[in-house]
Structure formats: structure tokens, C-alpha cells
Amino acid sequence: MIRVRDLRVAYGDRVVAEVPELDVARGECVAIVGESGSGKSTTLLALLGLTEGARVTGEVTVCGVDVLRARPRELRAVRGAKAALVIQSPQAALSPTTRLGVLMRRALRLHGSTGGPGSTGGPGSTGKGTRGIDAVMAQACEAVLLDPAILRRYPHEISGGQAQRFAIALAIALGAEVILADEPTSALDVTVQAEVVGVLRRLREERGLAVLLVSHDLALVSTIADRVLVMKDGAVVESGPARQVLRHPDHPYTRELLEALP
Numbered sequence: 001m002i003r004v005r006d007l008r009v010a011y012g013d014r015v016v017a018e019v020p021e022l023d024v025a026r027g028e029c030v031a032i033v034g035e036s037g038s039g040k041s042t043t044l045l046a047l048l049g050l051t052e053g054a055r056v057t058g059e060v061t062v063c064g065v066d067v068l069r070a071r072p073r074e075l076r077a078v079r080g081a082k083a084a085l086v087i088q089s090p091q092a093a094l095s096p097t098t099r100l101g102v103l104m105r106r107a108l109r110l111h112g113s114t115g116g117p118g119s120t121g122g123p124g125s126t127g128k129g130t131r132g133i134d135a136v137m138a139q140a141c142e143a144v145l146l147d148p149a150i151l152r153r154y155p156h157e158i159s160g161g162q163a164q165r166f167a168i169a170l171a172i173a174l175g176a177e178v179i180l181a182d183e184p185t186s187a188l189d190v191t192v193q194a195e196v197v198g199v200l201r202r203l204r205e206e207r208g209l210a211v212l213l214v215s216h217d218l219a220l221v222s223t224i225a226d227r228v229l230v231m232k233d234g235a236v237v238e239s240g241p242a243r244q245v246l247r248h249p250d251h252p253y254t255r256e257l258l259e260a261l262p
């Protein structure tokens with residue numbers, strides 16, 4: 001689902017992220033950890049071609065698309081529909097005067113799933129018209145353990161945890177195969193964090209979603225990641241199976257991060 005080789009992202013003369021190798025298969029969760037400014041988010045954004053103004057070299061393939069050489073049209077098909085970005089506080093990105101259901105319906109239409117006459121039969125389309133779309137939206141909510149009644153609410157009427165699960169539901173409705181999550185639970189309290197992580201874990205097991213998670217929270221990472229990449233000052237200092245990296249870290253920086261855990 002994700003294959004990265006020799007990725008290098010630079011702003012001017014400064015290299016801010018260098019990742020020799022990163023693979024995420026179907027149903028797998030890989031986490032990138034490291035302190036603030038280590039290049040985690042830059043790496044994630046580069047996978048969607050979203051590092052504006054940066055010089056990006058190497059090979060990046062996401063859902064079969066060669067991201068660094070793709071045409072804008074191909075890139076648009078990957079962003080949002082095939083690979084969904086889940087960010088720290090999605091509420092800020094939601095239009096405050098638009099109900100969640102309207103927002104989801106618009107996203108489905110934008111990505112070619114009108115469900116009605118002339119439908120292009122894109123992801124999420126059932127070919128059953130409006131009722132088909134309604135069913136897709138309701139199922140997506142249920143997949144993230146949200147009551148579909150939430151679709152009638154406005155963004156300010158839902159909690160941070162619900163907003164995060166709604167962002168994931170949106171990805172599911174669009175038929176996403178890959179979830180790129182950037183600190184998805186940092187703005188949430190501990191119990192709600194566990195809910196969101198539980199949803200991600202279930203989706204990757206049941207639907208085979210590939211999850212790339214960026215987090216500074218090693219405790220959280222240990223509950224979901226199969227493999228871990230540790231970044232420091234833009235470079236990968238250690239990588240391997242989560243168990244090994246978190247229990248028997250090789251690099252002093254990883255040990256430091258682990259010792260800083262409460």
C-alpha cells in the first residue's frame with residue numbers, strides 16, 4: 001500500500017526528513033515516532049505530495065500511484081479517496097455551518113460517487129441513488145462506533161473524540177485503503193484516545209486498512225503499531241518490529257524517549 005525508498009525532503013538547503021525505507025502493507029500499522037521537529041509530519045505529508053515549496057526526491061508509491069511523478073489528476077484520486085489524512089483536530093477543518101451528513105455527502109460526490117443518475121460509480125457508490133449513499137454513510141458511522149444520528153449535527157455539537165472518529169468514517173465512506181494519521185489522539189483525553197485507537201485497530205484487522213501513524217506518544221504506539229520508525233533531526237535512527245524497538249531499543253535516542261515516559 002505504501003512503499004518509500006530514499007525519500008528526502010528539503011526546504012532550501014535544509015534537509016528536514018530523510019527516510020531510506022518505509023513499507024506499510026495491507027492490514028498493517030507502522031508508526032513514526034520522535035520529538036517535535038524531527039520530521040515526522042513532513043514525511044507523512046510528502047506521501048501525499050503535500051509538502052509545498054519543498055524539494056522532494058526519492059520514490060514514493062501510495063496505492064499504486066507514483067506520488068512524486070504523478071499528474072495532478074492522479075494525485076487527487078489518491079488524496080482523500082484512497083489515502084485519507086486524519087489530523088490532530090479535524091473540527092478546525094470542518095465548515096462550522098455545515099451538518100456532518102451534508103459534508104460527508106459532498107465529499108462522496110466530489111470523489112465521483114453521486115449515487116444518482118449519471119453516477120460514475122466511484123468509491124462508496126452503491127448505484128442505489130440517494131438511499132444507497134445514505135446507507136454508505138450510515139455504515140461508515142457504524143464502522144467507527146458512531147450513531148448515524150450524528151450526521152444531523154454541526155461540527156461544534158460533537159466532542160473531539162467523535163470528530164476524530166467522524167474523520168475516519170469519512171475515509172471509510174470514500175473507500176480509503178490507507179489512513180495517514182498525524183497525532184490523531186493528542187488533543188484527546190486518555191479514555192477517548194483509547195476509543196479512537198480501538199477503532200483504528202479494528203478497521204485494519206477487519207477491513208485490511210493500512211495505517212501510518214505519526215505520534216510522539218510511545219505508550220499509544222505500543223498498543224497498535226506492528227513496526228516503528230524512530231526519527232531524530234530529520235533522520236531515521238532506528239526501525240524494526242514495535243516490540244523489539246520499544247522493549248530492546250538499540251539507539252540511545254530511543255532509550256531517551258522511552259525513559260521520558262511517565
Ligand SMILES: Nc1ncnc2c1ncn2[C@@H]1O[C@H](COP(=O)(O)OP(=O)(O)OP(=O)(O)O)[C@@H](O)[C@H]1O
Nearest residue numbers: 011016034035036037038039040041042043053216
Ligand atoms: N514549510 C516549511 N518550510 C520550512 N521548514 C519547514 C516547513 N515545514 C516544516 N519545516 C521544518 O521541518 C522540520 C520538521 O518538521 P515536522 O513538522 O515534520 O516535525 P514533526 O516531527 O512532525 O514535529 P511536530 O510533532 O511538532 O509536528 C522542522 O524543523 C520544521 O521547522
